[in-house]
Amino acid sequence: MNRLNTVAAHVAPTLTITDNRSGKKIDVKVKDGTIRATDLKQLGIQTYDPGYMNTTCCVSRISFIDGNRGVLRYRGYPIEQLAQDGSFTEVAFLLQYGELPTRGQLTQWEQDLMRHSMLHQDVATLTSAFRYDAHPMGMFVSAMAALGTLHPETNPALTSQNIYKDKAVRNKEIARILGSATTLAAMAYRHRMGRPFNTPNSDLGYTENFLYMLDVSHEGTSYRPHPKLVKALDVLFVLHAEHELNCSTSAMRHLTSSNVDVYTACAAAAGALYGPRHGGANEAVLRMLERIGSIENVPTFVEKVKQRKELLMGFGHRVYKHYDPRATIVRKIAEDVFEICGREPLIEVAMELERIALSDPYFKDRKLYPNVDFYSGLIYKAMGFPTDMFPILFTVPRLAGWLAHWSEWIDDPENRIYRPFQVYKGYDKRDYVQVDERSEKVHSKELTVKRSAFNRRRDASLQSAAADRSEYEWIKD
Template sequence: MTEQKNTSGLEGITAGETALSTVGKEGLDLTYRGYSIRDLASSSSFEEVLYLLVYGVLPSRPELDRYRNLLISLRDLPPALKTILEQLPPTANPVDILRTGCSALGTMEPEGEDRDAHAIAGRLCACFPSMLLYWHQFHRDGRRIETRAEEHRTVADQFLYLLRGEAPSPLHVRALDAALILHAEHEFNASTFTCRVIVSTLSDFYSGITGGIGALRGPLHGGADEAAMMLLERFSTPDEAEAGIRKMLEKKEKAMGFGHRVYKKGDPRAPILKALAKQLAQEAGDRSLFPVAERIENLLLSEKGLYPNVDFYSAVVYHFLDIPTFFFTPLFVIARTSGWAAHILEQRANNRLIRPLATYIGPAPRPFPKIDERG
């Protein structure tokens, strides 16, 4: 009798084909449409990566200029959506603001012949920062902010400007831009697969993205960077961190931001984010957080063979950019919408309803007892 493979969590199961990214492939590191993330993070912009993922090629300089102008024109929010954002509670999870905003926008600007998936992809990447920060600023001090900010030409620049109310430094813009690139796409992760399952039923683009946001919200996926920051904030010094982590290991507690189901020898995004975090720490004169992060990294590698994943050092980067912890996962949403959009387009290009089988482990067929016979 052949032993049946444990497919819990679909681990090790190939669920389809994609031309968008390589994840954990021998000798390939992580690429987007064949381009190394190292090159993309150091030499391109998030807008270029969005264009690459959605349209399949890197834009020329004129194409990039036109695309940036288009995205700037798509930042404004419909008045009805602003009203909805004002009615949502200030205590809401910010990821839920984007999920609700996406669904609401889908009723106001539905997908159709005059508004295709390519256009909606740009619209959402352009206006998600507007949604999030309009809601945030309104409930913080009653301000109805202008979201277009034409002089701030990139998504990273606009986000930091709307958050702070003043122009960010070039280093801060560059750091956030690189972080968005590194979060843009990652093959058949939980949220991306959710998007593909939804649109495989021939549902609309907004439903796919809304489902992806719901999947990303969890602490085992997009919410892990917030959990990593909470871990880091528990310690004031490297020695304190080492003692605390050792106690966690003794209790078999999980350290968020470490390990990855696919990457067994380290997440290739983590060293890029670590270098950015170090640069930002030096600029800020930090003598605490970054050394604490390094001590935790070294200890978990030596004691458990665990490498940091994308969440650990992205949390450190966002902290030094003065981004509140509750905005870490929404930033993941903004970045990953580019990858979700590309997967939705890819799924539709060769669609087949995604409907896996399950192994039944319930009771054998049995007689139905009348209600008075049930114990």
């Protein structure tokens, strides 16, 4: 490096901002492509960024995304290598601790996870109390939050606010939650299907045990899920384990900043993922493909999308402006699943839709490429999972990413409780008016409550009875 470059390397780049209202100029430092938002206080302004479209809130070392090149790495490792050669438990370890485990570390780690897969009977009782048709995600979120009540000794609100600073405590909570996740998910599934809960099988691996708890019946502990299906689901778990600061991961960090217990934080993150804009995307893809119906209908559907009469689900991404690398992997493993479970007819519709869209300038110019949700729902459907289980199959592996961010936030010297600002556009100061002196300013239509058919039937009966009483009183008078 020559002297000029050496000097330049040590001079922090700056950005000069001129306030045209006052003529005031400030120089702010630029680091890693960002400026400190607090530097703008010198001008008495804040940034306005709905949806955090251009906001950086932390420094992280967990995952890296290059949306323009279609690159995803966990702790520096390309997702393609981890999906092909690794396992979910290896990846979960990598996300937590920054390095791949040795053989001995992996064995111990997997034993720790399995040890925590056996849950307190109260969790089974709670899950059994839900209606037969309760959504599995609702049961999972509730059960995850309930786990925290079984471990008050590690709740910052009940013990020490600094309890999570102890990494030994953190390690136990991480293993406990990851170990519990598959059992919670299996309980939700079995309850939804009207079947008794199964006990975890400690002789099996993480993903294999999950499928075992879902499916084992009269065969007992000799039952073994098909190895190719185990591998397919394990790869899907790897692909869904972490993805930077998406909605649910941001929620995890937000909750963590309040120093709430980790179970409540995970339940809140799962609640965010439950939303159809996030964890329900692959289900939306499936509904779209079912609506298209056949290959012959694809061109017409594509034209409707271009006319903004239909939505193209499973294409495009907030970050990726190129083909989602996870989608490429999912498409490959789909064939392995179809070979065993039967070819899902909608795959032909999906492939034709992808072919037409990727050859159409309308979609190419808008950088709309298939994302991971485009094919994953077809695999889950082929494996026999009901669509309401799709968000749980996303949540279980994503817990590994959430917990990595939880731990990273705790160690961050710049951690602060999250508290964004707002631009207030409401009333100026108003004086209180006594209730009998107020005029009606809220229209009755704005207070309308949607009533069920049951309540409408009751309302009609009560009104009829009131009318009868009124008529009787008139006659009596």
